Amino acid sequence: MSEQTKISIRDFNFFYAKKEVIRALNLDVRENEILSVFGPANSGTTTLLRALNRMTDLTPGVYMEGEILLDGKNIRSPDINISELRRKVSMVFEVPTPLPMSIFDNVAYGPRLSGVKNRVLLEHTVEESLQMAVLWDEVKDRLHNSAMRLSGGQQQRLCLARILALHPEVILLDRPCSGLDPVSTSKIEESLRHLKEKFTIVIVPHNVQQAGRVSDRAAFLLMGDLIEVGLTAEVFANPKDKRTSDYITGRFG
């Protein structure tokens, strides 16, 4: 983890249907760190993640204020190319969602959209991405089978490989393991530890324990307010705020 700031969120307010979901948020994401943003349901964690690559644009009835700076450039400014932004800041969703096509075509989907046609290059990208997502060994003999027949855990690693093929800078993970068995979960967590050397990762973990296991720093969000942020070990060992310690120890949430 370096001290370089990758994403800087400044005075960010987010409203959904006139309801304030995120309030006056200031938060930095540093380069090559794993930042977990955790909190109980409806705390704005997923919304924050989706705002970082403007997936929130797809939801009608949202209103935002403030700045989100990626390498110093406001991603909310109108001259941003959204396709480019989403390739740079890519997301894995809570529900593993392969597209109804082969494993190969799923991973090659993003590169093809951006105009890559060279077969050799595509094959190389697909293999490299599947390897980084710790899925290659399981699927290398059936790349042209449908991705719909993979298990849930494999599908989620495929989704990870699919965004790695975009060569992103930031990876957003929205409860990537919530429906998965412990073995698949540990495989995904294992790949994350390797990935942070190349990428900046923001994860909304599906439980407090995962935040403790995988992240360098942790940010606790409660009802749209950032309660505290710091090194994961510190937040977990000596939370500064009583609400954080109550949540971590399971007194609510």
Add this chain to the structure above:
Amino acid sequence: MGIRVNPRTTQKIAKVVIWSAAILVLLLLFTIIIYILSKGIPHITWQFLTEIPSDMGKSGGILSAIVGTLAVTIVAIVVATPLGVGTAFYLTEYTRESGVTKIIRFSAESLAGIPSIVYGLFGFIFFVTYLKLGWSILSGGLTLAVMILPTIIRTSEEAIRTVPPMYREVSFSLGGTKWQTMTKVLIPSALPGIATGIILGIGRCVAETAAIILTAGSALQMPTSLFSPARTLAVHFYILASEGISLENAYATAAILIILILLINIGANLLVNRVVAKRR
């Protein structure tokens, strides 16, 4: 309150009722098909398939009617499919629910309920006389296109709506534009449903008589261009039977009509299955 019936008894009664309904419908369908085929097929000869009608259809063949049917149907499908599927995509992907979408949907539904003769009259006034296309394959095909448009819009819209919303999110999240998402994910996923609408449309085109007589005419000679008048199999059959020209040839024409529809359906299903199989 009421009589208590043992659930097992209800179960048995339901089974009998549902099975009888299915068997009855199958019987009815097969009776009609077998009756027509058995009456018609004996009169089908190579000559019947390869010659144009002579003596008002009493003798000769039906080649010009087969060509007319295919030509009119192809024009209708080629025109109606892009318009219908395009409208369906506009309604589902390119706009949010509003007054305009409600008006489009309401118009499409109303159009679906109008008798075909009214489309025929519209086609006659608009395509045949106003646009001066005359009684022609083009006028007939365009009229049929208008007629099947609501069906295609409706079934395509349903098909697009059943594509899981997450597919769109995934495609957008990987940097896809609306157009890329539509062509690479939505159309392939919705294809079986869209194809159903097109097949239903083909069925209606092939079976249509009233609208055709008013717009494509009922000429017996071989059509030579899109501007030639033409007679379709259904029209030929109608005239042969209603004017008592030749009942044998009427049955033979009907048999050909049924076989043609079967072939189109089987072909379309094979085509769709080949595309879908790759994606499961």
